[in-house]
Amino acid sequence: MLNEFDLFKDFLRQQNLRWTPQRKMILEVFLSFEGHVEIESLKNKIRLHQPDLGIATLYRTLKLLTDCGLVEAHSFQNGKKTYERMFHVRHHDHLICTCCGETIEFEHPLIEKYQLQICEQYGFTLKNHKMELFGICRNCLK
Amino acid sequence: MLNEFDLFKDFLRQQNLRWTPQRKMILEVFLSFEGHVEIESLKNKIRLHQPDLGIATLYRTLKLLTDCGLVEAHSFQNGKKTYERMFHVRHHDHLICTCCGETIEFEHPLIEKYQLQICEQYGFTLKNHKMELFGICRNCLK
């Protein structure tokens, strides 16, 4: 059964890149998170085990993981990127609370279908999409 | 018949802010563009008439226009914001060509409806949303 480590190793080999302790550690710690992770959180947790990991290596590795499709990078409102596991995770979109920052994931097959129809209508080849609904979550309304 | 100038003036008065030649010029030049405008484009065109306009004033005024609802700010892929006229313009979403940067505007009533349904389901109060479909446009396919 393939897992993220094997896929990442294969990707690196195909690109003539190398499997290193830093890359292994970063992937391990990344997978220990749920949902959307910020660089800052990754850095803090990784440095418990490997205090001298350079921030550039972290960014570079996240870039590689994104390139090989294991991770998706989001750029939400505040300028910071977040990273999300993509392997064996269904596509979904996001509700984002502008008050507390919480994100709720959802999917709606008909919306996806209509998106494709629209692209067809304009002769547009869809590669990916982003749908983000901003508002106030249930908790913040109380 | 109300226009953007009147609305902006009213907004400023309500907030105890002032109607200045710079703000008038910026709005005029902004309205002379179609579609999505970058700060850079605005700056260049404005400086033909008013070479000493400060970049900070431009950002500040766009912020005010956004706050009063006449303008919408987008943050697409490349880190730069673009600004779009909102007054007497129907809500719409965007197809964005990752090759040439062209944007195509579309609307789909059913998608809008399903978005509201989803929010209802999660007890989420929708304030606004962003739907961007990334891909290759008709021209870039040739």
Added chain:
DNA sequence: TCTATATTGATAACCGTTATCAATTTAAAA
């Protein structure tokens, strides 16, 4: 082991945007 080359960490640079601040302008009151 040897060797070419990929990787690393430190840190400078980048770049769009925002904050700071003294000089100036606005608009309402006197």
Added chain:
DNA sequence: TTTTAAATTGATAACGGTTATCAATATAGA
């Protein structure tokens, strides 16, 4: 009109997340 308090302006420094640079080091195949 003059006065006055407060908003505005332009120059420029600062910000902050991210990326580029580079010399030292690690990797992996020959």
